[in-house]
Amino acid sequence: MSGNWRPPSSTDVARAAGVSQSAVSRAFTPGARIAEATRARVMAAAEALGYRPNLLPKILQTNRSGIVAVVVGGFYNPYFAMTLEAFSRALTAAGRQMMLVRVDSDRILDGVVDQLAGYRVDAVVSALALTSQDAAGQLSKLRIPIVTLNSDLAGDWIRSVSSDNFAAGVAAARLLRERGGTRFGFVAGPADSPAQVAREAGFAHGLAELGLPPAMRAGGGYDYASGARAARDLFSSSDRPDALFCANDLAAFGVIDVLREDFGLTAPGDVQVVGFDNLDMAVWAPYRLTSFDQDVDAHVAVAMELLDLEAGATCVARTVPSRLVERESTRKGRR
Amino acid sequence: MSGNWRPPSSTDVARAAGVSQSAVSRAFTPGARIAEATRARVMAAAEALGYRPNLLPKILQTNRSGIVAVVVGGFYNPYFAMTLEAFSRALTAAGRQMMLVRVDSDRILDGVVDQLAGYRVDAVVSALALTSQDAAGQLSKLRIPIVTLNSDLAGDWIRSVSSDNFAAGVAAARLLRERGGTRFGFVAGPADSPAQVAREAGFAHGLAELGLPPAMRAGGGYDYASGARAARDLFSSSDRPDALFCANDLAAFGVIDVLREDFGLTAPGDVQVVGFDNLDMAVWAPYRLTSFDQDVDAHVAVAMELLDLEAGATCVARTVPSRLVERESTRKGRR
DNA sequence: CGAATGTGTGCATAGCTATTCACTCGCCAT
DNA sequence: ATGGCGAGTGAATAGCTATGCACACATTCG
Known part of the structure; x- marks a missing residue:
């Protein structure tokens, strides 16, 4: 009108x-x-x-907006959806709002920091594989706390919460060995992901600890296609592995499908497969994937706690244990 | 310090x-x-x-925050992730921010409207199956435009963009008939979803148009478990269907898995299956699902356009055509 | 009855930016 | 020489709410 x-x-x-x-x-x-x-x-x-009362004047005075920015690199991985869901619940319960920011992997710093600072967000949660050190520095200068998920960024106002990726890698090695694995393979995630690196290192460490030769290696992404490619690479060679640890579930699904489709192999008979994330899909009939559950709620609970830490001096890094969920992609142990 | x-x-x-x-x-x-x-x-x-310039004083004067609230009911369905991703891109490109709001299905109205109004969000996008008419009315009173996805809400400041769900239902009926289907079944979504209702109505209409008897019916949810249950229901009876239209892909996956696992039936040989959404997973080896692609980008483009319509008088409803993507869960047609 | 206490209300202000208005100054054209 | 003009700058203000301060009034107590 x-x-x-x-x-x-x-x-x-x-x-x-x-x-x-x-x-x-x-x-x-x-x-x-x-x-x-x-x-x-x-x-x-x-x-x-x-x-309705206008919230902005209050924010203007207190510099506390009640908004937490969540930065993600994309949504293709259902694990992000789980995290987002849990965060959304937690923030709502705390009476805060979520500003969702999606960045094209690398150049987070451009306009985004200006925007976040301009809206006076209370804190930033980064679910990014890697966060620009530069952007982090800028936020630190503005005294905006950053909580990083499964990353190894460090700095004054930066706190991080991660899964015990290394320990899970070790556990995967032990499990696969205990269930009769003899030739081991690792299906890798992207090289720039600290979680991927830690999982691989843990797996290698676990194998070495058991006196086993190092694992064959393929892959390089967290997606289905990357897992599929890895399976083709690994099983086209003469010396096929019979026990695989995959950097995440999505890749594991790709592996399993290619094994069945292209090579006529099934888990756990021909090859045992372990994933990471425990996605909803891990229970689906074609997969029934043994996987490490990241306990998203625990991650988020810790993150929420770290958000409100005022002192920015000490660099906090917390670890959340992951839980092995055994399904039928690995053989049964005695119970 | x-x-x-x-x-x-x-x-x-x-x-x-x-x-x-x-x-x-x-x-x-x-x-x-x-x-x-x-x-x-x-x-x-x-x-x-x-x-960094503080954006709040500007907002205080202009009442334009540059923030668009996106309301979702949950993230379990990867279709929401696709929508979110597309919206995020579009909003970023337009220099706007996304405030993500998750509500527990029904009681959206409680604190949420107050919050959104308090932050002076420019508009609200609802990806909810059903939006509370009450909440919508309150937002209208505040002259906050609402864009609804696949819903049938109506009102002064409410615009909606939907897939041509009815037409897709008709197309599904024709396709399954043309490919040799004889006994038809419909795997339903939740009864309160307008999209589900339209798809079912279209399917029924299509069958009737072809002079075929009405479809058997099971299900009642958009999730995997619901599809699985539906398959068990339909195939435990003596008169099994051989052509299924599922309200969405997730349910279709449940159907296919149960058919293979519990009944030893595969698509398209024993049963043809058509889904809806064209998720990334539809190309996965166990499924290769024929599905209707909702063209998320087109949905979002239209929604972005409707967001900025100033006049709230006329109630706008736009439809985006969906595209049939044929894969191997249906038989081949002559080409 | 005076004082003290408590309750309820209004006035004034801080918080930060974009923008309008008015002003100065140097320069050009008549 | 003087009016006009454009560029550049500073002062003042709007926009809305929460809150400290002061004040008016009622109530209670010694």
């Missing part, structure tokens, strides 16, 4: 209710000193006008 | 650079009238102090 409409302000409500603007503010502030009758009159006027 | 630190303001920068606050503002405003030498001096001071 009118070109320059503006939402009703507390002053408008005050006028309508015949009170001062302060009274309106107090009516909407729990625990404020105001007569019940006045509050009722204000509320009636507010209801009639459709008034 | 200091308890009450505050980020540098334009006044701080002005003091440091020996100019007025106005000059600082102009230095950061493209196209503003300012001498190049002054701008350089301001920029140097800003850099030294780590100054």
Whole structure:
């Protein structure tokens, strides 16, 4: 209708209710000193006008927006969806809002930092494989806390929470050995992912600890296609592995499908397969994948805790244990 | 360190650079009238102090935050991830931010509307199966445009963009008939989803148009388990269907897995299966699912356009055609 | 009855930026 | 020489809420 409409302000409500603007503010502030009758009159006027308090002036004064920025690199991996879901719940429960920022892998720093700083976000959560050290530095200068998931970024205002990726790698080696694996293979994730690196190192360490030769290696991505490619690479050679640890579930699915489809091999009879993430799909009939559960809720709980740490001096890094969920892509152990 | 630190303001920068606050503002405003030498001096001071313009005062005056709220019911369905990804891209390209809001299905209205209004979000995108008419009404009163995805909500400030669900249902019926289907089944989504209702109605219409008897029916959810249950229901009876249209891909995967696992049936030999959404997983080896592609990018493009429509008088509803992608869960047609 | 306490209300202000208005200064044209 | 003009700058202000301060009034107590 009118070109320059503006939402009703507390002053408008005050006028309508015949009170001062302060009274309106107090009516909407729990625990404020105001007569019940006045509050009722204000509320009636507010209801009639459709008034909602504007949060921005408060933010302007306190520099606390109640907004947490969550930075992700993409959504192709259902693991991100799980994380997002858990974060969303936790933030809502804490009365905060989530600003979702998607960046094309590398150049996070460009406009994004300016935007986040401009909106005065309370904190940044990065689910990025790798976060630009530069961007992190800029946020630190603005005293905006950063919580990093499965990354190894370090700095003054940076806290990190990770799975015990190395330990899981070791556990994978032990499990596969215990279940009768003899020739081991590792299906790698992207080289720039600290989680991938730690999982591989742990697996290698575990094998060495057991006196076994190092694993064959293929792959290089967290996606299905990368796993499929890895399986073709590994099984086209003469010396085929019979026990695989995959950097994540998505790659493991690709592996399993190619093994069955192209090579007529199934798990766990011909090859045992272990994944990482414990996606919903891990229970699906074609896979029934043994996998490490990252306990997303625990990750998020820790992250929420780290968000509100005020002192930025000490660099905090927390680890959340992952839990091995055995299904039928590995052989049964005695119980 | 200091308890009450505050980020540098334009006044701080002005003091440091020996100019007025106005000059600082102009230095950061493209196209503003300012001498190049002054701008350089301001920029140097800003850099030294780590100054970022605070966006809130501008928002306070213009009531345009640049924030679009995206409301979702959950992330379990990868289709939401696709939508989110596309929206995120589009909003970033338009220089806007996404506030992600997750609601527990029904009670959206509680605090959420207050929050969104309080932050002065420019618009709300709802990817919810059903949106509370009440919440929608409240947002309308605040003149906050709503764009609904695959929903049938109507009202003054509400615009909707949907797939041609009915037409797709008809097309599914024709395809399955043309490929030799004789006994038809429909695997339903949740009853409160307008998309589910339209797809089923279209399928029924298509069958009737071809002079075929109505389809058997099972299911009632958009998830894998629901599809699995539906398959068990349908194939435990004596009169088994040989052509299935599933309300979405996730359910279709459940169907296919149960058919293979529990009944030893495969697609397309024993049963033909058609899904909806064309998820990434539809190409996976165990499925190779024929499915309707919703063209997420087109949905989002239309939604972005509808977001900025100012006039709230006419109720806009746009439809985006879906595209049939044939894979190997249906038989080959002559080409 | 005076004082003290407590309750309820209004006034004024901080918080930060973009923008309008007014002003100065140097330069050109008449 | 003087009016006009454009460029560059600073002062002032709007936008909205929460809150500290002051004040008015009622109530209670010594």
